[in-house]
Amino acid sequence: MDPAISGYLSWVLALSIVFGMAAQFSRFCLLGGLSNYRQSRDGRRLAIYLAAIGLAILATTLMQSVSGIDLDNTRPVYRSPDFAWGRYLIGGFVFGVGMVLARGCPVRSLVKVTQGNLQALLAVIVMALGAYAMTRTTLYATAFLPWVGHLSTNLTSFGIQNQDLASIMGGGRGLYLTLALGISALLLFVSWRWLPLRANWLGWLGALSIGVVVGLAFWVTGGSLGQAASGAAEMMNNPQQGLGLQSFTFSAPMGDVVYYLQRPSTFAAITFGVVAVAGLLLGSLISALVRREFQWSIPRSWQEWTRTIIGALMVGIGSVLAMGCTVGHGLSGISTLALGSFLALAAIMAGAWVTLHVEARLSRRASSGCTIRGNPDRAGAIPEPRH
Numbered sequence: 001m002d003p004a005i006s007g008y009l010s011w012v013l014a015l016s017i018v019f020g021m022a023a024q025f026s027r028f029c030l031l032g033g034l035s036n037y038r039q040s041r042d043g044r045r046l047a048i049y050l051a052a053i054g055l056a057i058l059a060t061t062l063m064q065s066v067s068g069i070d071l072d073n074t075r076p077v078y079r080s081p082d083f084a085w086g087r088y089l090i091g092g093f094v095f096g097v098g099m100v101l102a103r104g105c106p107v108r109s110l111v112k113v114t115q116g117n118l119q120a121l122l123a124v125i126v127m128a129l130g131a132y133a134m135t136r137t138t139l140y141a142t143a144f145l146p147w148v149g150h151l152s153t154n155l156t157s158f159g160i161q162n163q164d165l166a167s168i169m170g171g172g173r174g175l176y177l178t179l180a181l182g183i184s185a186l187l188l189f190v191s192w193r194w195l196p197l198r199a200n201w202l203g204w205l206g207a208l209s210i211g212v213v214v215g216l217a218f219w220v221t222g223g224s225l226g227q228a229a230s231g232a233a234e235m236m237n238n239p240q241q242g243l244g245l246q247s248f249t250f251s252a253p254m255g256d257v258v259y260y261l262q263r264p265s266t267f268a269a270i271t272f273g274v275v276a277v278a279g280l281l282l283g284s285l286i287s288a289l290v291r292r293e294f295q296w297s298i299p300r301s302w303q304e305w306t307r308t309i310i311g312a313l314m315v316g317i318g319s320v321l322a323m324g325c326t327v328g329h330g331l332s333g334i335s336t337l338a339l340g341s342f343l344a345l346a347a348i349m350a351g352a353w354v355t356l357h358v359e360a361r362l363s364r365r366a367s368s369g370c371t372i373r374g375n376p377d378r379a380g381a382i383p384e385p386r387h
Contacts, residue, residue: 005240008229009275011220015213016279019248020111022213023280024287026206028052029108030326031099031352038356043194044203049326051195051207052214053334054187059215060247060335061180069222071336072162075246076323078338079162084323086151088344091322092329094314095251096351100359101311102127105326106250106319109312110277114285116296119304123312124254130316131255144321164337179337214331217247221272242271247335249328251319253277322347 022028026048033046064071072079099105102123104112109127112120133139160167166176197204220226222245233240242256253273260269288294299305319325322344324333330348333341 002229002232002236004225004228004232008220008225008243009270011225012217012272012275013279015217015220016248016276017283017286018209019213019276020114020280020283020285021287022206022209022283023107024111024114024284024293025291026203026210028111028206028210029104030330030349031104031108034349034352035356038353038360044200047191047195048200048203048207049330050187051191051204052210053331054184054191055208055211056214056331056335057180057184057187057211057337059212060218061177061215063215063219067219067223069218069245071164071218071245073245074218074332074336075242075244076328078324078329078333078336078341079164079167080340081155081161081163082152083155083163083340084148084152085340085343086148087321087323088340089347090148090151091318091320092344092347093318093351095318095322095325096348096353097355098311098314098316098318098351099326099348100352100355101307102315103308103311106254106315107280107325107327110250110280111284111288114281114294115288116294118296118298119308122305123308123315126309126312127251127316127319128254128258130313131252131320132258132316133255134317134320135252135255136259140320148321163339165339166337168339176337183337210331214247214335217332218245218335221246236268238266238268240268240270242273246272247332248276249273249324249332250277250280251316251325251328255316255320 027045028048029045030049033043033049036042036045060071063069095105102109104120104123106124106127109120109123113124155161155163155168164176165179166172169175169179191207195203221243226243226245229240230243233243250273253271253276256269256271256273257277260266260271260274263269285294299308315325319328322329324330324341324344326345326348329341329344334345
């Protein structure tokens with residue numbers, strides 16, 4: 001094992017463990033935040049997610065300024081001039097719908113697995129298989145590319161070289177810094193109004209930890225350590241896969257895990273994503289055990305199992321179609337100020353919001369239509385997401 005590559009992967013593992021611990025103890029979850037806000041206009045949990053975005057923007061901007069990393073060359077290329085608006089909108093919406101049906105996004109599902117939730121385990125397996133099929137087989141090329149490939153606009157035809165907000169607005173480095181600071185300040189202000197620091201300092205600690213590790217991941221993969229690992233890989237007969245400037249995302253990497261498990265003796269197949277998934281599971285498990293929040297749970301109805309499978313498959317396919325998830329676009333992509341990431345996250349939130357609304361209406365109809373001795377029989381109702 002080359003020391004440069006082992007050092008690179010060790011850093012990724014350490015950051016992933018921190019991410020997993022923070023996600024567990026802060027109850028970091030976009031779906032949970034949207035659900036709470038829709039039901040009772042309670043924005044406290046959503047505030048943790050928004051604060052993490054704001055802090056990720058700050059951390060990534062700082063890492064770029066300090067180390068000189070080029071955020072135009074990330075994996076995936078968030079700032080690509082090929083503005084694939086069709087993939088962002090359709091994939092994001094499908095992901096959002098699936099996230100509700102599966103009771104969680106990839107990160108939240110992984111965290112729930114470490115808390116003993118067997119429904120989440122099924123969701124993770126199906127999400128991983130869906131992502132694997134989209135990234136490692138011909139499914140995307142045959143079923144999606146022929147039509148979704150046309151739903152794209154090349155910004156270079158408008159004289160725009162990158163899709164970061166500053167470039168689109170025709171500004172330079174000064175405008176970029178102004179936008180980064182302004183957007184992060186707005187997100188942090190809204191988060192603070194919904195969730196004052198004294199009300200939940202643990203939630204803020206989680207948001208801070210997640211935001212910082214997103215920025216540090218760009219520094220590790222694009223700085224001297226990442227460059228040394230890439231240089232070492234070029235000298236190998238079987239080069240290490242998945243190197244390059246990148247930060248956290250968990251949907252497509254779950255497919256990488258499936259690929260690696262088919263060839264566990266191949267060290268080159270251990271990508272950033274594979275280590276990130278393993279580290280998140282380890283960090284979340286440590287936090288769950290320390291906080292004594294591990295408890296076996298299993299759905300009692302076949303309907304729950306069915307909806308989990310359908311939702312998880314939509315998440316796996318939608319995330320690859322959209323080129324990101326609630327972390328890939330919501331944190332890593334938005335921290336580069338890529339317009340596509342903002343659009344994809346909006347589509348994810350729209351899909352989740354519509355599905356939550358439809359579920360609530362179906363639940364009310366089932367409750368009003370089935371009563372026993374004057375009491376609503378909620379056995380047939382679709383429950384709200386549990387996190």
